[in-house]
Amino acid sequence: MSYVLMLPIINHRKMFVKTPPSSLPEKEIIETTLRPNSWNDYLGQEKVKGNLRVIIEATKKRSEPLEHLLFYGNPGLGKTTLAHVIANEMGVPIRTCTGPTLEKAGDLASLLSNLQDGEVLFLDECHRLHKTVMEMMYSALEDFTLHLIMGKGPLARTMDLELPRFTLIAATTRMALLPAPLRNRFGAIFQLQFYTQEEMEKIIKRSASILTIPITDSAVSLIASRSRNTPRIANRILKRVRDFATIEGVKTIETSLAQKALESLEIDELGLELADRKILETMIQKFAGRPVGIHALSAAIAEEPDTILDVYEPYLLQLGLLERTPRGRIATLLAYNHLKIPYNKQGLL
Secondary structure (H helix, E strand, O other), X not given: OOEEEOOOOOOOHHHHOOOOXXXXXXXXXXXXXXXXXXXXXXXXXXHHHHHHHHHHHHHHHHOOOOOOEEEEOOOOOOHHHHHHHHHHHHOOOEEEEEHHHOOOHHHHHHHHHOOOOOOEEEEEOHHHOOHHHHHHHHHHHHOOEXXXXXXXXXXXXXXXXXXXXXXXEEEEOOHHHOOHHHHOOOXXXXXXXXXOHHHHXXXXXXXXXXXXXXXXXXXXXXXXXXXXXXXXXXXXXXXXXXXXXXXXXXXXXXXXXXXXXXXXXXXXXXXXXXXXHHHXXXXXXXXXXXXXXXXXXXXXXXXXXXXXXXXXXXXXXXXXXXXXXXXXXXXXXXHHHXXXXXXXXXXXX
C-alpha cells in the first residue's frame, strides 16, 4: 500500500534528542533519577524481566537488532521505564514519541529515516496513532521500508524509502484498539501486572533513598497500601508526604505524618481517591444501584469515558467494588460496605 507524501522529509533529530541532565530544572532531574535504568533497579514484573533478558542476551550473541516489542497494561506500571532499561541493556540510544503527535505520513517518514541501525524508538499510546500512519507502519516494521508517493496528478511518482534496522518498543493501555496486522508485527508482547505490597514497599524505600528522605518501615507500609499497587502513584504520594515533612520541620517520616498527609489528600485505606468514591457514590445514589452505561456515568460525573476506563475502573474492578454486567456497570456489596451506605438488594437486580 502506498501513501501520498505532501511535505518534504525534514530533520526531526532535534525534536527527539535528549536534553543533557545538567540543563534540566531540578524537578525534572529528580523525576529522571527516580526512573530505574538497569535490571537491578527495576523492581517487580519478574516474569516479564526474565523473558526480556533471554531475548536481549540472544540478540546480543547474534549481533542483531532487537525485535520489536509491545507492552500493555494500566498507566503507571512502568512501560516507559522498561523501554529505557532495555535500551541501556542493549547499549543503544532511545528516542521517545507519542502516537497522537504523528499526524501525517511525512511525520512518520521524517522520524524513522533519522534513526540509526539498532536504535530504539519508544512509541507511547500507540493505540492513538492515526489510521493512515498506523497502516504505513506495517511495511516499516516488517521490511524496514516505507512506500511513498511523491507529488500529485500526472507528475506523481512512487518511491521506496529504505530505513535503518531500528527497534520499535510500543506501549498501550488499550490493547483491544490495536488492529491485528499491527500486533502481529511485534516479536513479543508483554502485559505488565499490578505490583504486590512487598514490591511496592521496595520501590518506595528506593525512591526515599534517592530523595534522601529518612522514613520508617511502618510509614513505608502505609504508603504502599494506599498506592493502588502502582509505582507512579506511590512516588507521587511519597513526594507529597515529603512536603508535609518539610513544612512541619520533621526529619524522619513516621506513620503519624504519613497518615496525616494521606487524610489531607483524601486517600482512604483502600487507596481510593475522591474521584473513585464519586464514581461509586454516583452509581449507588443517582442511579439507585441499577446497571449504568459508561456514557451515562461519564455525563453524571463530568469525566471523559476514556479516563474512567483507563484510570479508575481497572482498580475498582480489581478490588471487587465494581462489576461489569451485560446491562451495564454496578457497584457491588463491598462498595456499599466501604462507603457505609445501606445495601439495597433491589438496586443490584
